[in-house]
Amino acid sequence: MGNHHHHHQHSAAEHDGAAMAELLDLEAEVLHSYLSEVTAWIHELTSDLPPRRILDLGSGTGAGILTLLRRFEEADGIALDVDEHMLHRLGGKARDLGMDHRVRTVQADLDVAWPAVGTVELAWASASLHHMADPDRVLTEVFSSLRPGGLLAVLEMDSLPLPRFLPDDLGLGRPGLEARCRALLAETLADRLPHLDSGWGARLAGAGFAVEAERTFAIDLKPPLPASTGRYAQATLRRIRSGLGDRMSADDLATLDILVDDDGPGSVLRRDDLTVRATRTVWMARRP
Incomplete structure (x- = not known):
């Protein structure tokens, strides 16, 4: 009986993970032009130090890292996520795109410990920091992982993610x-x-970053x-x-x-x- 109950819980969690992965994939397709605009902006800002290694914090199914790797053809990527199912799906997408040799997936819970990812020139955190128990500590870790002159792009939503x-x-x-x-x-x-809609500018400065720009994108797609x-x-x-x-x-x-x-x-x-x-x-x- 106990085993059956455990299995039921496990499959419910799996189902929820699969539904969330599907939602993220659909979001990446529908909001493609927004992602493209943000990565083009990053491309401009990194012209002095083009990234060789890119870190995606809370990569989900890979919309961010795969868009960035298309934009920076010389770069490799590290996709960090707590969810094995998401990373597995990301790996499959990277293979389909012929990019699997350029992406390393790392399963890690950033609330527990920072994984050994080495140094990077570009870090990307899209709608992931507000999930962290202690985003300030995570930002300090990102700061340590970036080369001097390296860039962190933080993408967050207003108080409602949908x-x-x-x-x-x-x-x-x-x-x-x-x-x-x-x-x-x-x-x-x-x-x-509780960290949704946080003052990320102040938090970034608190972790030692120089905030270069803040820009709000109003997405309004019509037929x-x-x-x-x-x-x-x-x-x-x-x-x-x-x-x-x-x-x-x-x-x-x-x-x-x-x-x-x-x-x-x-x-x-x-x-x-x-x-x-x-x-x-x-x-x-x-x-x-």
């Missing part, structure tokens, strides 16, 4: 559904992720949208549904079920009025 997709009036009799979901999500995340937008919206709303289900009204849950359904006429996969709206802020910080 974009908005839906028009306010869905035509399903539940106007404002997404706003209500987001308000509940903000309450939940305030407890779970025609990337092909995977409907699936990205579906995966995002499913994640909200599983995380907040017990705190939502029966009517809102029923409407969400219509939206995330694979086949129904009201599914986000069939709607032609989706948009993608999100805010991301990027800090460029250098080790003097």
